[in-house]
Amino acid sequence: MPLRQRRATIASTRWGSSTMRHAANRICAKRLIPFLPTLVEALERHEHLHLTEECRSQLLSMSAATADRLLRSQRTLGLRGLSTTRAGTLLKQQIPIRTFEEWKETRPGFLEADLVAHCGADIEGGYLYTLTLTDIATGWTECLPLLHRSQEAVVAALQRARKLFPFPLLGIDTDNGGEFINGVLVAYCEQEQITFTRGRPYQKRDQCFVEQKNGAIVRQVVGYDRFVGEHAYRQLTELYRALRLYVNCFQPSMKLLSKQRDGKKVRCIYDPAKTPLQRLLLSGVLPVQKQQELTEVAQALDPVRLLQQLELLQRAVFRCAVGCSPFVSSPLSDPLHVFSGEQCTAGKLPEERNAPAPTAGLETLYREQERRKRVLGWRRTHKDPFEGEWEQIFSWLQANPERSSGDIFRELQRRSPGRYQPLQIRTLQRGMRKIRVYLLETVEEQWQAEVIQGSSPAPISARCSTSIS
DSSP states (O other): OOOHHHHHHHHHHHHHHHHHHHHTTTHHHHHHHHHHHHHHHHHTTTOOOOOOOOHHHHHHHOOHHHHHTTTTTGOOOOOOOOOOBBBBBBBGGGGGGGOOOOOOOSSSSEEEEEEEEEBBTTTTOOOOOOOEEETTOOOEEEEEESOOHHHHHHHHHHHHHHTTTTSOOEEEOOOOTTTTTTTHHHHHHHTTOOOOEOOOOTOGGGGGGHHHHHHIIHHHHOOEEEOOSHHHHHHHHHEEEHHHHHHHHHHBBBEEEEEEEETEEEEEEOOOOHHHHHHHHTOOOOOHHHHHHHHHHHHHHHHHHHHHHHHHHEEEEEEHHHESTTTTTOOOTSSOOOOOSSSGGGSSSSOOOOHOOOOOOOHHHHEEEEHHHHOOOOOOOOOOTTTTTHHHHHHHHHHHHTHHHHHHHHHHHHHSSSTTTGHHHHHHHHHHHHHHHHHEEEEEOOOOOSOOOOOOOOOOOOGGGOOOO
């Protein structure tokens, strides 16, 4: 082949590999190369890629090392976040430990769970969290935002996640944080016949699957900024609606099969990279009708338009950040960007739409006031140091659900110097927990219909709630 023609072919190959790597969200070559036949077919089907036979042949026969050399200039370094995990209660003695070496599950349904704090550079105060759930067998991952870190919020998010997974939930493995190791989640798992295990304290590798997804999905897409408020929560929800389709249908990953030790060196053996959807279809646990439905959805989705929606929603989330960010603007004036699954198959970008504001009549407001009086009028066994302040605390939590007990306690101390002692924060925490449970039960979110979803589990039983004295 003449030198000029060879250079042109190399340039076309580099351009094609760069285009496909961008469509795959810049994953590494070892994950990209096994996924190339599926990705090339999808891009050509939606007319985002036009290759000659020679260029296509070179791309599909390219090794991972060659792809790394061609794409070396596009690598970037990332940041690292802070840890907000707090030790759980003595209840963890009743929850069995499962280490990273004991994961031998080949059936989908056994998950690892973890929380990611969107606190920025300061863990003080209130901020949003993300609950990450990863299936061990397939790598299927769901992310759900939380307004605050509480046991009731985690159970409500888990209930919501069960409607998103296309297979039933069989088991869950968590770290030793108090948001997981508590009576509410234990009772829920016992009632729903879900196996509940935990990792060893201070051993992140026991949750290696979900920890990897925290970095590769949540941190890579959402970043390390600080997010607070309901607007940021709703915008993050829309981002995760698009992200779940892109990650589970178009992001291949490799699973570790074995390790071989040769002297000081350890050689890791991986299986060929597959997407979570491909692993799920190969597992054979889904009915034929469900398999056909998921296959049709994946073929209808355009990965480029889906990535464009994802980037648009990502910029909308960045504008909700508190602090320094290149996309920061006023969250109150910025409209809510809503994800549309239909626009992932059409030839247009998503439109900016404002979500409809909830309306309430006089009768609804009256019932709301009566319920508020009942929830604030629980029986006290001692003199209440916060008497006369619970209405104000209720209003603060209703307006900003992410506010922490320490933040509100310091606010009360500034309003009434010398009135509150440090140990009285425990009373405030118990009262705030009752208010949060009430808000979770009364404020029902209008979840949008998802492109891929599972069966709806039964409502959370009252046996899963605990009383607060």
